[in-house]
Amino acid sequence: MGESAAAAKLSRPSRASLAFDPGEVRQQFPIFRAPRPKPLAYLDSAATSQKPDPVLEAMARYYAEYNANIHRGIYDIAERATAAYEDARRRVAHLVGASSPREIVFTRNSTEALNLVAHAWGRRFLEVGDAIVLTEMEHHSNLVPWQLLAQEKQVELRFIPVTGSGELALETLPELLADGRAKLVSVVHISNVLGTVNPIAEIARTVHAAGALLAVDASQSVPHCPVDVKQLDCDFMAFTSHKMLGPTGIGALYGRRRLLEAMPPFLGGGEMIREVKLTESKWNDLPWKFEAGTMPIAEAIGLGAAVDYLEGLGMAEVFAHDRALAGYAMERLAEVPDLVMLGPPADRRGGVVAFTLGEIHPHDVATVLDDEGVCIRAGHHCAMPLHAKLGVPASARASFHCYSLEEEVDTLVRGLHRARKVFAR
Ligand SMILES: Cc1ncc(COP(=O)(O)O)c(C=O)c1O
Structure with a gap:
């Protein structure tokens, strides 16, 4: 052996x-x-992941009994659909310990959640010469969005190395942050290859002491273990429904409220606005500011049922x-x-x-x-x-x-x- x-x-x-x-x-x-x-x-x-009966039934019930668009209709089934969609958000917020459902933005998946941060936060708050710190064990979803941003904004990418035992060489992190140019660190919580569980709360202490923000790719952790954004003290966290017994087509971004408030929208269109004129618009409140167009309603409802199922276990x-x-x-x-x-x-x-x-x-x-x-x-x-x-x-x-x-x-x-x-x- x-x-x-x-x-x-x-x-x-x-x-x-x-x-x-x-x-x-x-x-x-x-x-x-x-x-x-x-x-x-x-x-x-x-x-x-595979999908249990309650998830499939919740989605089928929506289509069979109260299929209607959300946040628009003033009739019974539309109100039921809106309530079910927002109830799913509450369940997700509860699962990850968010202070408010407003800190949960529904996205298509983790990939879109990470792209949302790169576009909306990165484009607004990064300047030429800033740096972003990633790790060598990232999934492409937590690499490529930052590469695109780095090219566009002339931002440097730095990497926490992986050791021979497949863990992060965290002793390098203070040095990577030392010149004050790193504005954000984005780290996977559980590696999808090595299975390594990274010590996010410990990383958060170092990152915040250096005045940077911490984003977490929780695609392999939220579906499998207790995750509390307050205990981890992260600023953003991305996860994806289809790995947590829910349907494809929906995921979520957790973001600290003050950060989400300060960020411009990611996509423009219906629902994410409060007022539109021909040449300018005002944005909706959180989290809808980031949810443009008709969202995956059945999928959100399915995700809510998946959260219930997981919490039941x-x-x-x-x-x-x-x-x-x-x-x-x-x-x-x-x-x-x-x-x-x-x-x-x-x-x-x-x-x-x-x-x-x-x-x-x-x-x-x-x-x-x-x-x-x-x-x-x-x-x-x-x-x-x-x-x-x-x-x-x-x-x-x-x-x-x-x-x-x-x-x-x-x-x-x-x-x-x-x-x-x-x-x-
Ligand atoms: C660690 C990690 N990050 C991100 C993703 C991307 O998830 P999605 O394709 O649902 O956006 C995955 C999926 O394999 C993953 O394992």
């Missing part, structure tokens, strides 16, 4: 205290009830389950010859385990696994610079959510042994 797998064994959290039974939870997800030749071993929840319990399964997976994967896992031990990661298997390309690994009904992600997982840093062009990744089972990990391990035989030279 390799060193990191040994550490994982010692630190594997107990599943005995779980408040829910993942096997029972699984029954509430229609995709697992659908008949198929081989049982589905869905190990790609970091890419997108308990976010701490969901995280305990994910981590226990990551620990189990790391123990079992250590049995596969030539397999190298990326990232830290199980007690410092979420429910994500990426690995390489000798010289076999991850796409080939995924193809063999597909024959066994196992779904994993193979490639660079939208983190090309991180893979370059790790010295591997691509990796295979298994990732978990509340419905994931040890049996699925066992099927994965059997499939990996088979892949080795298929590609034996």
Whole structure:
């Protein structure tokens, strides 16, 4: 057993205290009830999660019973639709501990939420010669918007390096902030490749002491663990519904109220205005100032139902389950010859385990696994610079959510042994 797998064994959290039974939870997800030749071993929840009945039912009920546009109609079903949409915002605000639902802006996904900050905050508040600090483990969604902004505003991009154990070299952060030119630091909370859980509250202390702002890409944390924006003390936070048992097409940006108030709109159009003249307009209040055009109403309602579902399970319990399964997976994967896992031990990661298997390309690994009904992600997982840093062009990744089972990990391990035989030279 390799060193990191040994550490994982010692630190594997107990599943005995779980408040829910993942096997029972699984029954509430229609995709697992659908008949198929081989049982589905869905190990790609970091890419997108499956959806439980209550989410699908809430969306269907909206379309079947009170489909109408929001914030406009003065009739019963339009008022019901508006109330359901705004109720979803309240649930999301509660989930992440925002002071007010006004601090939650609905977007299309995390990517759009991060672009919103780059455009609306960055264009207004950055000047030539300023800097933005990112990390080497970012998803492209938290890199490319800043690259575009950096080119436009002649702003420097700086990076917190990733260490050999797949964690942030945080001792470099004070130095990166020392000249006072860095105005914003944007960091992923849980890496979608390494699973690393970054210490956001600690980062926030250093960032704020230097007078900068902190944005957090919480795409892999809000869906899986307790997150409180006040405890983390972040200024912006982006997350995405489809990874948290909700539908695609909706995500959210949390922003401190005074910052959102000071920012100009991102997109212009209907709903985001208070008054329009031919040559100028006045903006609506928060959060609607940032919600131009008809929003994804059914999707917001579905997200609200997903939040209810997750809170019903308990976010701490969901995280305990994910981590226990990551620990189990790391123990079992250590049995596969030539397999190298990326990232830290199980007690410092979420429910994500990426690995390489000798010289076999991850796409080939995924193809063999597909024959066994196992779904994993193979490639660079939208983190090309991180893979370059790790010295591997691509990796295979298994990732978990509340419905994931040890049996699925066992099927994965059997499939990996088979892949080795298929590609034996
Ligand atoms: C860490 C991280 N950030 C951002 C994203 C982007 O999410 P979306 O495509 O929903 O905007 C993902 C999705 O894979 C992710 O894992």
